Amino acid sequence: MSVILAVESSCDETSVAIVKNRNILSNIIASQIDLHKQYGGVVPELASRQHLEMVNPCIDKALTDSQLSWNDIDAIAGTVTPGLVGSLIVGVTAAKTLAMVHNKPFLGIHHLEGHIYASYLNDPDLEPPFLCLLVSGGHTSLIHVKASGVYENIGSTRDDAAGEAFDKVARLLGLPYPGGPIIDKLAKEGNREAFKLPEGRVSLPNNQGFHPYDSSFSGLKTAMLRLITKLKEENGDNLPIADLCASFQFTVAKALTKRAIRACLDLNLTKIAVGGGVAANSGLRQHLSQEADKHNLQVFFPPLTLCTDNAAMIACAACDHFNHHWRSPLSVGVVSRMNIEEIHKLYDIT
Numbered sequence: 319m320s321v322i323l324a325v326e327s328s329c330d331e332t333s334v335a336i337v338k339n340r341n342i343l344s345n346i347i348a349s350q351i352d353l354h355k356q357y358g359g360v361v362p363e364l365a366s367r368q369h370l371e372m373v374n375p376c377i378d379k380a381l382t383d384s385q386l387s388w389n390d391i392d393a394i395a396g397t398v399t400p401g402l403v404g405s406l407i408v409g410v411t412a413a414k415t416l417a418m419v420h421n422k423p424f425l426g427i428h429h430l431e432g433h434i435y436a437s438y439l440n441d442p443d444l445e446p447p448f449l450c451l452l453v454s455g456g457h458t459s460l461i462h463v464k465a466s467g468v469y470e471n472i473g474s475t476r477d478d479a480a481g482e483a484f485d486k487v488a489r490l491l492g493l494p495y496p497g498g499p500i501i502d503k504l505a506k507e508g509n510r511e512a513f514k515l516p517e518g519r520v521s522l523p524n525n526q527g528f529h530p531y532d533s534s535f536s537g538l539k540t541a542m543l544r545l546i547t548k549l550k551e552e553n554g555d556n557l558p559i560a561d562l563c564a565s566f567q568f569t570v571a572k573a574l575t576k577r578a579i580r581a582c583l584d585l586n587l588t589k590i591a592v593g594g595g596v597a598a599n600s601g602l603r604q605h606l607s608q609e610a611d612k613h614n615l616q617v618f619f620p621p622l623t624l625c626t627d628n629a630a631m632i633a634c635a636a637c638d639h640f641n642h643h644w645r646s647p648l649s650v651g652v653v654s655r656m657n658i659e660e661i662h663k664l665y666d667i668t
């Protein structure tokens with residue numbers, strides 16, 4: 319059993335957690351949503367300054383809540399990629415400094431790997447192989463989790479990520495950032511069949527049909543823009559917001575579900591773990607669960623607080639790597655992007 323303290327600061331949540339293998343001992347999340355809301359999205363410079371303000375209080379609170387001392391911590395981890403570079407630097411510098419001062423090993427963690435590990439925190443018996451449907455503000459991917467730390471990215475979005483589509487469509491509807499939670503709430507009152515929208519299929523070259531696992535959400539966003547403009551011309555500003563939210567959300571849920579189930583069946587997998595902020599979406603949770611049932615597939619959704627960014631999922635990934643004797647050199651830097659298949663580059667594997 320190993321105990322890891324992790325720092326997550328890749329976007330607009332400063333988070334510090336302490337995890338013992340797959341068990342959360344503390345998980346402090348300082349969200350910056352209120353700060354960025356007034357700008358309609360994350361302002362990178364403000365995000366890094368806010369991380370700087372919040373990281374030390376979060377570290378103190380994580381230790382206090384866990385009732386542990388530095389002697390009880392086996393290693394320190396930090397998210398090193400992907401994310402906003404200025405924000406990543408703040409968290410990683412804090413984590414590396416703690417590792418040096420307390421003479422502990424350091425592990426740099428890939429943020430998307432963290433989203434995969436969020437499922438283990440909720441279902442400690444989950445083991446690879448399984449399919450991960452990773453749907454966040456910056457990524458939409460289907461990842462074949464073959465073994466611990468061994469991934470194959472089998473499908474992605476060609477343009478906007480699913481969460482980004484929620485955020486952009488919310489903006490078109492005059493709704494606040496982040497768009498996902500408010501669209502989800504309004505959709506509950508609407509008719510999901512009210513408007514027919516394009517699902518965003520990606521063509522294969524030479525008229526060979528459509529890519530089975532890739533998706534595209536920019537066409538759906540444009541269709542929403544056209545529909546909103548037309549409805550405004552016909553009826554003024556009195557938009558059927560709930561129906562628009564429900565129809566948009568159902569279209570996204572259908573697109574993601576279809577690809578995830580197809581991939582699972584093609585790869586002979588029986589389990590789908592969903593991760594990332596959009597995994598919190600009630601329409602996706604309902605539709606995917608219902609369709610997976612038809613094929614006898616098991617679906618794992620983390621609880622809502624572990625869907626969006628948090629350091630517990632980062633610490634959980636770090637525990638697994640630490641137990642396999644993976645360590646990062648302190649010279650490992652932060653990068654805005656890295657393919658999840660290449661995570662071994664972050665470690666001196668012994």
Ligand code: KG4
Nearest residue numbers: 454455456481496498595596598599626627
């Ligand atoms: O994973 P996350 O916290 O940050 C990234 O790593 O990107 O995901 C944030 C995204 C935002 O785009 C937000 O609108 C979306 O997750 N989101 C949702 C819901 N809650 C958050 N999207 C749809 N339905 C929700 N309930």
Ligand code: ZN
Nearest residue numbers: 454594626627
């Ligand atoms: Zn995330």
